[in-house]
Structures are given as C-alpha cells and as structure tokens.
Amino acid sequence: MLQAHGLACDRGDRRLFSGVDFAVPAGEWLQVEGPNGAGKTSLLRIVAGLAAAAEGHLEWEGQAVAEARDAFNARLLYLGHAPAIKDDLSALENLQIAAAVAGRPLDESTALAALRRIGLGGREDLPSRVLSQGQKRRVALARLLCSQARLWILDEPFVALDVAAVDQLCTILDEHLARGGLLLFTSHQAVHLAGSGGSLRLGR
C-alpha cells in the first residue's frame, strides 16, 4: 500500500500542484494524467525520492518513506524519460549492470531470456548506440521482466514503442499486478490494464 498525503511541488516560484492525495493498494494501478507541464513527471520523481516535495509526505506499508528510504528503494523500480542505457555497452551488459546497481544481480541466462522475450533476441551483444529509439526503450523495459520490485513507477512507458510492444508491455504490467505489485505511471494514451486501478488528474 502506497499512500500520499497532501503532496505539493514547487518549480521556482510557481506552485505546480498542491494537496495531492492518493492511495494505491497492492495489486492496483494508478495512472497520473494531465496536460504537458502539469507536473506528472515531478510527482513521479517525488514519489521515487529523486526530488523533495514542498509539502506532504508518503507512506509505504504504513511507514513514512522518509524514515526508511533504503528499504523503500529496495522495493522500487523507476523508469524515467531517459532510459538509463549506456550507448557503449551491449543490451546484455546494460541489463546486468542495472540489475546489480538495483541490488539484484542477474545471471546471464536470465538476462538473455528477458531480452529475448522483449524482442531483442539476436541483438543482445550489439552496442546500444546502434539500436533504434524503440529498441533502447525495450532494453529499459527488459528490466521490468527481471525485477522483483513491488512498486513500479513508470514515466511514459509507452513512448516510442510499436503496437506489438505496447501489447507486450500491457501483458507484463498485468502480470506484475496479478503478483500483487503496485504500479504508478503516466501516459497520454488510454491504457487498458486488467485488475482495478484509477487515475489521478493534475492541473486544471
């Protein structure tokens, strides 16, 4: 259960949003919506702990996140706008290093299986700089397949993906929710996910 109480965010002198409350129970999703510049990414970064909230606080399983940041990080997977892919490393190396940094080292066969499932079979050893934008996103999404994090925070996960990949990502998200995972994401598209969830509208 992830709960937010009265979150507010300032950018410079301007207040982007204030009084944002939400609760995401286990196995449910929350889609953050709003026009460009409404503060969707800022909200996600605040929840992930990358930015500080001007007001309000977060609770994870009934405990304030600020008091147990490392434990919270161990259960969190965040995918931002930048895919966190090193151009000089191969998809396989990128995936394995990202997993090690996230505290869960991957053996090669698991990583290869994930890359194959996400549609990068045969391209595992190419340097990422020769991959297309969509393929780079897929390398980042392969992290979802290997992740055991409970809370996924995804910023525009559907950007640059083709139709097949969008369907595949939806399946991956459904599986995550079915395992009792939580999902917080932004998207400008209407997304059809199984299970229950809601949406949060920023900006008016």
Next chain:
Amino acid sequence: MNAFVAIVRRDLLLAARRKSEVLTALFFFMIVVSLFPLGIGPETAMLRRIAPGVLWVAALLAAMLSLNRLFATDHQDGTLEQMALSPTPLAVLVSGKVLAHWLTSGLPLVLLAPVLGLQFDLSARALGVLMISLLLGTPILSLIGAIGAALTLGVRGGGVLLSLLVLPLYIPALIFGAGAVEADVAGLGAGGHLSLLGALLALGVFFAPWAATAALRIALD
C-alpha cells in the same frame, strides 16, 4: 558491495570502449612534461630543480581533463537517477566511480612518471619518491575532482568553472607531492611530506564521496 563492483566494472568497461578519452589525457601529460626540457635546454641542474613541480603540475592538469565527464554522461542518460535509487547508498557508488576514474586517469600517470622523469636527469631514488608521491596524490585529485564535477553538474560552461573550483583545492596535494621529491633531492628525506600526503588522502577518502553525493542530490532535484 555488488553494486560497488558493478559500477567500477562498468566504468572500466566504458573506458575500454572509449580508449581515446583515456589516451588523450595520457598523451597530454607526456607532451606537457616533455616540452619543458626542450624549451629550457640541457642544463641538468636546472632541470633537476624544476622536475618535481613540472611533473606534478602536468599531472594535475591531465587529471582535470576527464573530470567534467565524470558524472555528466550518467546525468544525461539517466543512469545517475538509477544510482540514486539503488538500495546501496549513493556515496558508495560515487566512491566506485572515483576509484574507476583513478584507475583510468591517475594510475597511468603514476606508471608513466618515472619514464618522463628520466628526461629531467632525476636519480633512481628521486624517481621512486616521485612515484610514491603520485601514488598517494593522484587519488586525492580524483576525490576532490569528484566534488567539483558534482557541483558543476548541469551548469553551462561547467568545464572552465570546474577548473577554477578544483585547481585551488589541489594546491595542498601539489605542495606536499612536489615537496616530497624536492626534499629527497636535497637530501632531507621525503617521509614528512609523504605522511602529510597520506593524511590528505585518508581525509579525502572519508569525506569527498559524501560531499560529492550531497552535490549530486542537489543536481538531481
């Protein structure tokens, strides 16, 4: 610990894939040091006097060259965010990056210095002291440099600002490092200088990663 090893391995791997960046700094060091004997002429007494200072100043400048990319590429491609979200404390990962930076830009200077020192007619003993002083001193350069690189992250024209910020902070390392070799050449013994350099290194290892981490958190916010 796994994450620390992964970061060191990753940065070494990246350096191996982009050899030009490492080699540029090395050749810069070699050329700057070699220009002095050519410009001053073959007066061995004079060359022996200026050798420690020249080698150390060249090492400072060479170590500076790769600093502004220490965190910038990670910041751009989003890996810095992932490091900040790791269950391993960011300071540990930053230490890993500093270690990798030293291995690729500090250690080669240490190994190259005695060869370049021959141009200045330094004795074998003085060359040994020079190597030890660089071995203790170049990690300090990477550690202090990491604070500067983190503070100037995302700042326009950060490269020049970084030099202005970091070079003054290198002065203690320069004084004791070059001083150690000078003292040895003068027959005074380099022990005192080297001990102080070691103390600086211990302080740097302890505090610099935390300072750099604090600066990185500000840059990420």
